Amino acid sequence: xxxxxxxxxxxxxxxxxxxxxxxxxxxxxxxxxxxxxxxxxxxxxxxxxxxxxxxxxxxxxxxxxxxxxxxxxxxxxxxxxxxxxxxxxxxxxxxxxxxxxxxxxxxxxxxxxxxxxxxxxxxxxxxxxxxxxxxxxxxxxxxxxxxxxxxxxxxxxxxxxxxxxxxxxxxxxxxxxxxxxxxxxxxxxxxxxxxxxxxxxxxxxxxxxxxxxxxxxxxxxxxxxxxxxxxxxxxxxxxxxxxxxxxxxxxxxxxxxxxxxxxxxx
Amino acid sequence: xxxxxxxxxxxxxxxxxxxxxxxxxxxxxxxxxxxxxxxxxxxxxxxxxxxxxxxxxxxxxxxxxxxxxxxxxxxxxxxxxxxxxxxxxxxxxxxxxxxxxxxxxxxxxxxxxxxxxxxxxxxxxxxxxxxxxxxxxxxxxxxxxxxxxxxxxxxxxxxxxxxxxxxxxxxxxxxxxxxxxxxxxxxxxxxxxxxxxxxxxxxxxxxxxxxxxxxxxxxxxxxxxxxxxxxxxxxxxxxxxxxxxxxxxxxxxxxxxxxxxxxxxxxxxxxxxxxxxxxxxxxxxxxxxxxxxxxxxxxxxxxxxxxxxxxxxxxxxxxxxxxxxxxxxxxxxxxxxxxxxxxxxxxxxxxxxxxxxxxxxxxxxxxxxxxxxxxxxxxxxxxxxxxxxxxxxxxxxxxxxxxxxxxxxxxxxxxxxxxxxxxxxxxxxxxxxxxxxxxxxxxxxxxxxxxxxxxxxxxxxxxxxxxxxxxxxxxxxxxxxxxxxxxxxxxxxxxxxxxxxxxxxxxxxxxxxxxxxxxxxxxxxxxxxx
Amino acid sequence: xxxxxxxxxxxxxxxxxxxxxxxxxxxxxxxxxxxxxxxxxxxxxxxxxxxxxxxxxxxxxxxxxxxxxxxxxxxxxxxxxxxxxxxxxxxxxxxxxxxxxxxxxxxxxxxxxxxxxxxxxxxxxxxxxxxxxx
Numbered sequence: 001x002x003x004x005x006x007x008x009x010x011x012x013x014x015x016x017x018x019x020x021x022x023x024x025x026x027x028x029x030x031x032x033x034x035x036x037x038x039x040x041x042x043x044x045x046x047x048x049x050x051x052x053x054x055x056x057x058x059x060x061x062x063x064x065x066x067x068x069x070x071x072x073x074x075x076x077x078x079x080x081x082x083x084x085x086x087x088x089x090x091x092x093x094x095x096x097x098x099x100x101x102x103x104x105x106x107x108x109x110x111x112x113x114x115x116x117x118x119x120x121x122x123x124x125x126x127x128x129x130x131x132x133x134x135x136x137x138x139x140x141x142x143x144x145x146x147x148x149x150x151x152x153x154x155x156x157x158x159x160x161x162x163x164x165x166x167x168x169x170x171x172x173x174x175x176x177x178x179x180x181x182x183x184x185x186x187x188x189x190x191x192x193x194x195x196x197x198x199x200x201x202x203x204x205x206x207x208x209x210x211x212x213x214x215x216x217x218x219x220x221x222x223x224x225x226x227x228x229x230x231x232x233x234x235x236x237x238x239x240x241x242x243x244x245x246x247x248x249x250x251x252x253x254x255x256x257x258x259x260x261x262x263x264x265x266x
Numbered sequence: 267x268x269x270x271x272x273x274x275x276x277x278x279x280x281x282x283x284x285x286x287x288x289x290x291x292x293x294x295x296x297x298x299x300x301x302x303x304x305x306x307x308x309x310x311x312x313x314x315x316x317x318x319x320x321x322x323x324x325x326x327x328x329x330x331x332x333x334x335x336x337x338x339x340x341x342x343x344x345x346x347x348x349x350x351x352x353x354x355x356x357x358x359x360x361x362x363x364x365x366x367x368x369x370x371x372x373x374x375x376x377x378x379x380x381x382x383x384x385x386x387x388x389x390x391x392x393x394x395x396x397x398x399x400x401x402x403x404x405x406x407x408x409x410x411x412x413x414x415x416x417x418x419x420x421x422x423x424x425x426x427x428x429x430x431x432x433x434x435x436x437x438x439x440x441x442x443x444x445x446x447x448x449x450x451x452x453x454x455x456x457x458x459x460x461x462x463x464x465x466x467x468x469x470x471x472x473x474x475x476x477x478x479x480x481x482x483x484x485x486x487x488x489x490x491x492x493x494x495x496x497x498x499x500x501x502x503x504x505x506x507x508x509x510x511x512x513x514x515x516x517x518x519x520x521x522x523x524x525x526x527x528x529x530x531x532x533x534x535x536x537x538x539x540x541x542x543x544x545x546x547x548x549x550x551x552x553x554x555x556x557x558x559x560x561x562x563x564x565x566x567x568x569x570x571x572x573x574x575x576x577x578x579x580x581x582x583x584x585x586x587x588x589x590x591x592x593x594x595x596x597x598x599x600x601x602x603x604x605x606x607x608x609x610x611x612x613x614x615x616x617x618x619x620x621x622x623x624x625x626x627x628x629x630x631x632x633x634x635x636x637x638x639x640x641x642x643x644x645x646x647x648x649x650x651x652x653x654x655x656x657x658x659x660x661x662x663x664x665x666x667x668x669x670x671x672x673x674x675x676x677x678x679x680x681x682x683x684x685x686x687x688x689x690x691x692x693x694x695x696x697x698x699x700x701x702x703x704x705x706x707x708x709x710x711x712x713x714x715x716x717x718x719x720x721x722x723x724x725x726x727x728x729x730x731x732x733x734x735x736x737x738x739x740x741x742x743x744x745x746x747x748x749x750x751x752x753x754x755x756x757x758x759x760x761x762x763x764x765x766x767x768x769x770x771x772x773x774x775x776x777x778x779x780x781x782x783x784x785x786x787x788x789x790x791x792x793x794x795x796x
Numbered sequence: 797x798x799x800x801x802x803x804x805x806x807x808x809x810x811x812x813x814x815x816x817x818x819x820x821x822x823x824x825x826x827x828x829x830x831x832x833x834x835x836x837x838x839x840x841x842x843x844x845x846x847x848x849x850x851x852x853x854x855x856x857x858x859x860x861x862x863x864x865x866x867x868x869x870x871x872x873x874x875x876x877x878x879x880x881x882x883x884x885x886x887x888x889x890x891x892x893x894x895x896x897x898x899x900x901x902x903x904x905x906x907x908x909x910x911x912x913x914x915x916x917x918x919x920x921x922x923x924x925x926x927x928x929x930x
């Protein structure tokens with residue numbers, strides 16, 4: 001049957017040929033461009049054994065109603081075999097507003113639980129083994145501080161604590177979140193956190209450059225990657241300017257977060 | 267540090283941590299991989315594959331009565347299914363009519379009862395069989411003659427009619443059903459059917475060698491392919507012996523039917539290996555030059571044996587991955603099971619989801635945008651080679667026994683199933699094979715319920731009444747004469763299909779026709795015990 | 797204490813022909829030391845007749861089609877007619893949970909759905925048959 005489509009392309013607009021053969025990859029130098037996992041250039045994977053050594057973390061961004069209800073949910077997820085926690089605060093919390101803020105009213109407790117103090121953080125994580133399991137906090141700083149304070153109260157050494165704070169500039173561009181301060185100020189706070197963690201919580205990921213929301217807004221796969229790398233570079237440049245932490249320590253615990261879209265091979 | 271000492275595919279092929287150019291350095295691209303639509307066909311049977319034509323969404327279905335089944339087919343067609351596939355009930359599978367006193371409890375179960383051309387006409391009423399192809403999950407042609415007779419009545423030229431008869435002797439080794447004729451007799455009927463269709467319905471696929479059930483019994487991917495090809499070879503050898511048709515005409519419309527099991531890359535590699543092997547069998551073993559005779563056209567069905575009764579919604583995910591494997595493997599037609607396969611016949615909801623599973627793959631994932639997208643992967647090419655190697659070895663075992671019919675007759679195939687299923691049960695029991703929700707991450711109690719399909723208890727009686735009426739209203743003298751003619755043809759060794767067609771047109775029932783088979787050949791006892 | 801080995805008839809009532817489950821469980825029971833008569837597909841009257849002839853202690857039924865209520869009740873009827881109404885009857889296969897109470901009421905001692913570890917079935921049979929033996 002002759003082909004039906006005029007021109008085939010990926011979701012992101014990359015043209016696709018009917019078939020790919022050794023000719024299409026003849027300029028690839030295996031050792032230079034592909035290599036082995038766990039070794040530069042890391043094309044095949046960040047770790048040498050990948051899933052044969054350790055499976056990926058099953059980590060669902062979740063939370064609802066109240067810290068108490070969220071705690072029940074986390075316990076259930078953990079029992080079902082989830083291997084990491086991920087906190088999604090409510091809409092008011094994302095805007096950095098307390099529940100009694102008159103601007104917040106209808107948005108308190110929606111799309112997540114309100115966590116506005118150390119007490120709420122403790123209720124959310126009551127009985128959960130945060131010394132063993134890592135937590136992602138969809139936060140711009142205060143929640144991370146609450147989490148660390150909670151850990152200290154439990155006698156956990158911050159130097160062993162594992163988890164992630166996004167500290168990400170892209171997400172606020174993709175969503176119109178109220179109560180934002182200028183991006184330069186956000187950058188300042190985020191880089192402060194990275195510097196501090198590199199000293200006090202060296203196993204924490206103090207940044208996770210996040211292209212998920214921008215991708216959901218309709219940009220394509222290479223625009224998505226372009227944005228996260230441009231963000232990461234911005235932070236590196238800021239630390240270079242500051243000169244407070246050697247760059248290799250600064251970048252050591254930077255991580256990323258992307259969407260997984262429809263076009264399977266893309 | 268790796269978690270396990272050794273890693274294997276589901277079929278036991280050792281898996282390295284990584285595959286590199288080293289692992290494929292002996293592959294000659296043009297000789298071993300090539301281009302889709304050209305020998306050796308590794309990358310696909312057609313030059314444009316899904317860019318030219320998407321695979322057929324074809325669900326094997328049927329339930330209650332021909333009337334209810336007709337409603338279901340109309341519904342599926344409206345939802346976007348692109349081919350029909352008829353699942354006869356258990357009683358039809360054993361060739362008993364609904365009013366046979368031996369079958370009461372089984373009428374209308376696991377499929378639709380089809381006792382005469384009348385039932386066939388009801389099942390397909392208002393459906394465009396001149397446009398849409400139909401798969402008949404039947405032994406050797408009786409239901410197909412009913413379908414052909416129906417088509418003729420509608421004025422459709424049989425030479426244009428498209429569809430498939432299963433007509434495969436391997437599948438029937440997997441179920442202990444009464445009224446089976448001995449394997450050599452089965453082969454006779456099967457080859458008669460292929461010869462006849464080649465003449466009267468050249469666009470029909472008169473056989474679809476079927477390893478689906480064998481795979482469900484627990485055999486490995488290469489054992490599955492080995493059994494499949496050994497069966498096809500048996501048919502060709504029988505025609506060679508008869509010498510009635512040139513072999514290239516005989517094999518021209520051969521097709522295949524396999525399972526899509528859990529190990530995604532293994533399943534893709536299996537289909538690629540199958541294409542290359544079939545080409546070699548046709549070209550090298552039988553010297554047939556026409557490349558169209560060497561195309562491994564395959565229908566793939568997600569493996570029911572992997573679908574659990576516990577947490578049935580998990581099966582949706584399993585089915586999606588298995589269907590993806592079929593697509594990446596280049597199947598021509600796919601049946602995605604209902605997620606409730608481990609529980610009941612599909613409900614409307616699960617039927618809808620099955621069709622949507624395939625449509626999402628076709629319309630949203632982009633996996634159809636290029637041909638054989640995994641071709642060139644060091645892992646997939648290595649696996650393809652390994653599966654081919656192991657399959658040839660397995661085929662040699664069957665060859666050494668005298669071929670497939672002998673292997674079945676001696677009970678060897680059945681003992682393979684016994685070995686494989688006991689081994690699988692052991693591995694599930696020990697946790698070597700993980701089944702999420704069953705022996706891994708098992709919930710204390712079932713976390714939810716799904717809607718259950720229950721067959722209509724009135725259906726058997728409806729069918730029985732219909733049969734009583736038919737037996738009264740038809741020309742019984744004509745039927746008797748036709749059945750006698752059929753018996754004579756069976757004894758004489760000539761092709762039985764014309765006589766079968768005549769009997770069917772006279773409104774002989776399925777049970778009556780199978781009675782003739784049993785009369786001539788006797789019933790073959792199922793060769794499995796403790 | 798009974799010296800006689802516990803005898804189990806394993807069968808599939810009706811026509812539905814997927815035999816692998818029945819054979820796998822039969823093999824496990826035989827390996828556990830029970831005397832197993834593998835009946836394969838049998839009609840309910842044949843099951844009852846064999847149960848009487850072999851004087852079995854247990855009848856194990858495997859049904860994978862949706863007509864298990866009908867087939868189970870026919871089998872019980874035949875067992876009772878032939879004087880084996882008190883034999884221990886077990887059911888394996890694709891059985892919907894909601895039907896368990898009705899089946900147990902009918903007289904099925906226990907139901908084993910796919911995924912049941914084989915040793916659980918063996919343990920159950922052992923427990924039930926030693927209880928009646930002593």
